Amino acid sequence: MRVGHVRRLEAEGYEVTQARDLESGLSFARNSRPEIIFLHLGQSGSGGVAFLQKLRADDTMRHIPVSMLSNHSNLRLKRLGLNSVSGDAW
Numbered sequence: 815m816r817v818g819h820v821r822r823l824e825a826e827g828y829e830v831t832q833a834r835d836l837e838s839g840l841s842f843a844r845n846s847r848p849e850i851i852f853l854h855l856g857q858s859g860s861g862g863v864a865f866l867q868k869l870r871a872d873d874t875m876r877h878i879p880v881s882m883l884s885n886h887s888n889l890r891l892k893r894l895g896l897n898s899v900s901g902d903a904w
Contacts, residue, residue, distance in 0.1 A: 816854070819883060823852065836865050843875050854883045 833839030
């Protein structure tokens, strides 16, 4: 996640923990049960989508809310099967 995102979340009172990869992120979610996951979509977006699919497939984690952050275009997000909200809404 970008430094600016981390700083803003911490300023809002969130304790931010960053995972290095999909598996460590899933392990952290399984063991720590975070209140929310902020998931940044990388260049391809496929890693974030794979993470979300695995998270939702696990009965112990599927309830965790996820907010996805991206600088992809709306068209690219739609191709990934995602809807977007303007950054101004956040």
